[in-house]
Amino acid sequence: xxxxxxxxxxxxxxxxxxxxxxxxxxxxxxxxxxxxxxxxxxxxxxxxxxxxxxxxxxxxxxxxxxxxxxxxxxxxxxxxxxxxxxxxxxxxxxxxxxxxxxxxxxxxxxxxxxxxxxxxxxxxxxxxxxxxxxxxxxxxxxxxxxxxxxxxxxxxxxxxxxxxxxxxxxxxxxxxxxxxxxxxxxxxxxxxxxxxxxxxxxxxxxxxxxxxxxxxxxxxxxxxxxxxxxxxxxxxxxxxxxxxxxxxxxxxxxxxxxxxxxxxxxxxxxxxxxxxxxxxxxxxxxxxxxxxxxxxxxxxxxxxxxxxxxxxxxxxxxxxxxxxxxxxxxxxxxxxxxxxxxxxxxxxxxxxxxxxxxxxx
Amino acid sequence: xxxxxxxxxxxxxxxxxxxxxxxxxxxxxxxxxxxxxxxxxxxxxxxxxxxxxxxxxxxxxxxxxxxxxxxxxxxxxxxxxxxxxxxxxxxxxxxxxxxxxxxxxxxxxxxxxxxxxxxxxxxxxxxxxxxxxxxxxxxxxxxxxxxxxxxxxxxxxxxxxxxxxxxxxxxxxxxxxxxxxxxxxxxxxxxxxxxxxxxxxxxxxxxxxxxxxxxxxxxxxxxxxxxxxxxxxxxxxxxxxxxxxxxxxxxxxxxxxxxxxxxxxxxxxxxxxxxxxxxxxxxxxxxxxxxxxxxxxxxxxxxxxxxxxxxxxxxxxxxxxxxxxxxxxxxxxxxxxxxxxxxxxxxxxxxx
Numbered sequence: 001x002x003x004x005x006x007x008x009x010x011x012x013x014x015x016x017x018x019x020x021x022x023x024x025x026x027x028x029x030x031x032x033x034x035x036x037x038x039x040x041x042x043x044x045x046x047x048x049x050x051x052x053x054x055x056x057x058x059x060x061x062x063x064x065x066x067x068x069x070x071x072x073x074x075x076x077x078x079x080x081x082x083x084x085x086x087x088x089x090x091x092x093x094x095x096x097x098x099x100x101x102x103x104x105x106x107x108x109x110x111x112x113x114x115x116x117x118x119x120x121x122x123x124x125x126x127x128x129x130x131x132x133x134x135x136x137x138x139x140x141x142x143x144x145x146x147x148x149x150x151x152x153x154x155x156x157x158x159x160x161x162x163x164x165x166x167x168x169x170x171x172x173x174x175x176x177x178x179x180x181x182x183x184x185x186x187x188x189x190x191x192x193x194x195x196x197x198x199x200x201x202x203x204x205x206x207x208x209x210x211x212x213x214x215x216x217x218x219x220x221x222x223x224x225x226x227x228x229x230x231x232x233x234x235x236x237x238x239x240x241x242x243x244x245x246x247x248x249x250x251x252x253x254x255x256x257x258x259x260x261x262x263x264x265x266x267x268x269x270x271x272x273x274x275x276x277x278x279x280x281x282x283x284x285x286x287x288x289x290x291x292x293x294x295x296x297x298x299x300x301x302x303x304x305x306x307x308x309x310x311x312x313x314x315x316x317x318x319x320x321x322x323x324x325x326x327x328x329x330x331x332x333x334x335x336x337x338x339x340x341x342x343x344x345x346x347x348x349x350x351x352x353x354x355x356x357x358x359x360x361x
Numbered sequence: 362x363x364x365x366x367x368x369x370x371x372x373x374x375x376x377x378x379x380x381x382x383x384x385x386x387x388x389x390x391x392x393x394x395x396x397x398x399x400x401x402x403x404x405x406x407x408x409x410x411x412x413x414x415x416x417x418x419x420x421x422x423x424x425x426x427x428x429x430x431x432x433x434x435x436x437x438x439x440x441x442x443x444x445x446x447x448x449x450x451x452x453x454x455x456x457x458x459x460x461x462x463x464x465x466x467x468x469x470x471x472x473x474x475x476x477x478x479x480x481x482x483x484x485x486x487x488x489x490x491x492x493x494x495x496x497x498x499x500x501x502x503x504x505x506x507x508x509x510x511x512x513x514x515x516x517x518x519x520x521x522x523x524x525x526x527x528x529x530x531x532x533x534x535x536x537x538x539x540x541x542x543x544x545x546x547x548x549x550x551x552x553x554x555x556x557x558x559x560x561x562x563x564x565x566x567x568x569x570x571x572x573x574x575x576x577x578x579x580x581x582x583x584x585x586x587x588x589x590x591x592x593x594x595x596x597x598x599x600x601x602x603x604x605x606x607x608x609x610x611x612x613x614x615x616x617x618x619x620x621x622x623x624x625x626x627x628x629x630x631x632x633x634x635x636x637x638x639x640x641x642x643x644x645x646x647x648x649x650x651x652x653x654x655x656x657x658x659x660x661x662x663x664x665x666x667x668x669x670x671x672x673x674x675x676x677x678x679x680x681x682x683x684x685x686x687x688x689x690x691x692x693x694x695x696x697x698x699x700x701x702x703x704x705x706x707x708x709x710x711x712x713x
């Protein structure tokens with residue numbers, strides 16, 4: 001009797017294993033804001049769906065963060081328009097080892113082009129070159145600039161930093177002290193964002209790249225009192241902000257700038273605990289809900305957001321062309337800039353609605 | 362034999378599921394990828410198998426993998442000779458095992474807590490190692506302390522594989538194939554070297570555990586340590602030997618990890634590996650109470666996780682459901698295995 005039961009269990013197990021359908025999230029219904037993109041849709045015009053059916057392309061993120069939910073929604077829109085088959089994967093533990101195994105399996109499955117958000121640019125370059133021999137590779141969001149990838153698609157972080165710098169000027173036109181908060185200063189995006197902020201504070205009309213710009217120095221009317229890293233630890237990020245608020249409690253003109261998605265909410269939390277909301281200025285990055293709520297209330301002056309939906313959408317259109325061996329126009333420097341946007345009090349509510357639509361909520 | 366029947370059935374079903382999920386899953390390339398991964402996991406699983414046989418556990422495997430990968434990478438980065446790096450890291454693994462064994466047998470500490478502390482310590486140590494400016498130390502030793510030099514960087518960093526051109530033999534061991542297919546003209550017979558390495562180690566383990574006094578003593582002390590001690594077995598040194606084997610194999614796994622990826626983030630590389638290894642051994646019939654388990658079962662148990670992870674991709678299961686699918690599959694497999702075993706045992710009783 002037991003034996004019969006256990007064989008039954010085994011076979012139901014088999015059905016579970018083989019019968020699991022490829023689930024796809026519902027395609028987003030809302031229209032997206034296309035106004036800011038440098039690549040017009042005609043440029044990457046998708047060909048008819050029938051031609052592309054059966055061709056597979058893949059998108060592999062660097063971790064399972066919610067940021068990629070928006071990218072997947074955009075990629076699914078591209079999939080629907082082109083009729084190509086998209087496989088979207090997120091390494092659940094965010095390690096290069098898991099990412100590598102996923103990519104190996106996707107290549108075996110016969111994907112014809114692949115978009116990757118690189119986890120460790122320096123050390124993964126050789127692996128990316130191995131892939132690039134077999135299929136076209138594009139780096140999205142995180143670049144391996146020295147690899148044989150066809151191009152990089154993402155935010156121009158120096159420019160995004162300038163936007164944040166502009167917001168500091170607006171929030172604190174009389175000058176004052178500026179503190180910068182970020183997870184780590186190793187990643188290029190962190191250093192470029194910081195540089196962009198400082199260049200604007202100093203009054204440079206144009207940013208030319210990274211340069212020596214130490215903490216504790218005056219840039220124009222603004223003193224950058226410090227750049228505080230937290231090792232990607234949200235609790236530490238909040239402690240950092242709280243310590244700065246304590247140390248500069250009598251400073252009338254203080255602006256706290258959070259460069260990574262969780263930094264502005266951490267600053268907000270610390271400011272609320274210290275009862276300094278409204279007395280200090282906050283400028284942030286990305287679209288954490290707490291940040292957007294803070295903007296609506298006036299506690300945060302503004303945030304600079306990337307367009308992950310566009311990352312997904314544009315990369316699928318591009319991969320569709322590459323998969324068929326068609327010519328793809330790529331700028332000489334190999335970088336395709338997906339413009340960032342500035343969200344202030346007037347835009348926050350509409351932007352939140354837009355996000356909800358994109359996420360299919 | 363009955364004991365491996367259940368795990369064999371589970372492996373067969375997942376394998377058939379994978380094969381029917383996508384035509385490309387049936388390709389030689391996919392089989393080679395799977396075989397390579399099974400070999401890599403197998404080396405770790407084999408090590409923990411020894412420890413589980415004694416009734417112990419090793420939760421530090423993932424951190425030892427990480428520390429070994431990081432140490433190996435750092436030695437090469439500072440122009441250390443590869444053979445020295447290789448032997449040094451294996452020796453480090455052995456010493457870690459020795460410390461575990463000593464704390465567990467001489468101080469009578471629980472294996473769980475000793476190796477859990479190891480899990481934290483080795484990972485933290487790996488993070489610390491990546492922060493050290495070895496150049497500063499070198500300069501300090503030769504020309505005195507350099508001005509404004511700092512011993513530690515601000516944050517830990519990812520470690521890669523420097524000078525891979527000096528590592529031909531290791532690269533072959535990790536990425537190459539045993540060219541049986543080339544000789545015979547049958548592409549299916551090209552077996553990835555990590556699997557060959559695992560098979561060699563597994564045969565050695567089989568001989569050690571099943572064909573001689575050492576294995577009998579390990580089984581005996583796993584079943585009943587007190588009785589084994591009364592029977593005159595030096596249980597402490599046998600246990601220590603098992604922890605040394607486990608950590609040394611984990612160190613070997615760490616070296617192969619770095620050659621494979623080649624990127625080790627000290628905060629995350631090797632996370633969860635101890636649990637994957639323990640799962641493989643337990644699915645293969647090893648009892649966490651000790652004294653029980655076969656190498657053949659362990660080899661089959663090792664195959665389950667790589668097969669499942671591959672299935673998740675080939676069957677197009679969304680990434681967010683990955684953990685759930687793997688967990689449910691493992692649970693169903695374990696239940697089915699247990700019931701099959703009971704069924705076959707009651708069959709034996711009835712027949713008897």
